[in-house]
Amino acid sequence: MNNVKNSLYQDRIVLITGTTKGIGLYLTKSFLDKQAIVCGFARSESSLRHERYYHYQGDVTNIEDVTPVLQEIRKKFRRLDILINNAGIASMNPSILMPESIAKKIFDINMLGVFNMSRESAKLMMKEKYGRIINFSSVAVPMHIEGEAIYASSKAAIEEFSKIFAREVARYGITVNVIGPSPIMTDLIAKVPEDKIQNLVNKMPLSRLGEFRDVENVVDFFASEASDYITGQVIYLGGVS
């Protein structure tokens, strides 16, 4: 791999899910700025136009959508270096009021989506004996926030999956790590009342809302070539543990 000075991701092939808005869009632009080739995968179309950005439309929960994207990447680039499983949904409801259909949808997108993407991507990474898989959890897991039982459970499942998958693919030079962001002003929490968000922030050691750059910082750490001895780890933002 030809890493160029000041261009950490020169020629790296990065696949990011949920690239049309929020953190996914921010990370996409960040990787493009750092000379990576970015493949975006999302349910909707992307307005992003860039010579090194390739957009694929589909559903991470549907393997019939996922497999062709990885096959396309294999044919086009012959490899995949970094997968960022950013796509996810949230719904804040007391468990007793949580409709089954929404609970199922949360698990499907958050957990099954990560599983589908990780499995198919790892197949491509195995041959090159190199890969970085970065999954998204949430501080909702260690903070045990009321009203987030299903969301936090789906994220806890991602953490456990990541730890085991990390062991399974370690021999192929693939690392699997997890970032657990604190609340960040995105669509994900747009419908949550402000006072609830503030209460949550007040319980964190570093009492402020997270920012996209905070996520980018941890993603850079996990995605770095130098992080080949870091796998199966979870890093929460905001000092939460």
Next chain:
Amino acid sequence: MSNLNRTKIIEIIETTFKEVAGESDIPFPENICEETRILVGNSPFDSMHVVNMIVLVEEGVSDTFNVDITLANEHTMSQSKSPFKSIGTLADYIVGVLT
């Protein structure tokens, strides 16, 4: 599916077998043939070697025949007689998929 293609599939599987074994410094039989075990029995592989083999065979089939197949699916994982048992049984399964 002609005999020629079945021969090609056997070739892909045998090459992959040697590649996976070679990468992990696993001694493998001198005469690799259709009866050579991939899974259990006297196979030299553990489960992750088999996973690696499956992935590489899928890739080999795709590159050779321009057809994308998924070998680890509900059908193959639930069959009482696993198609991954030996080089020959895997070849038979792939021939069936491509036919």
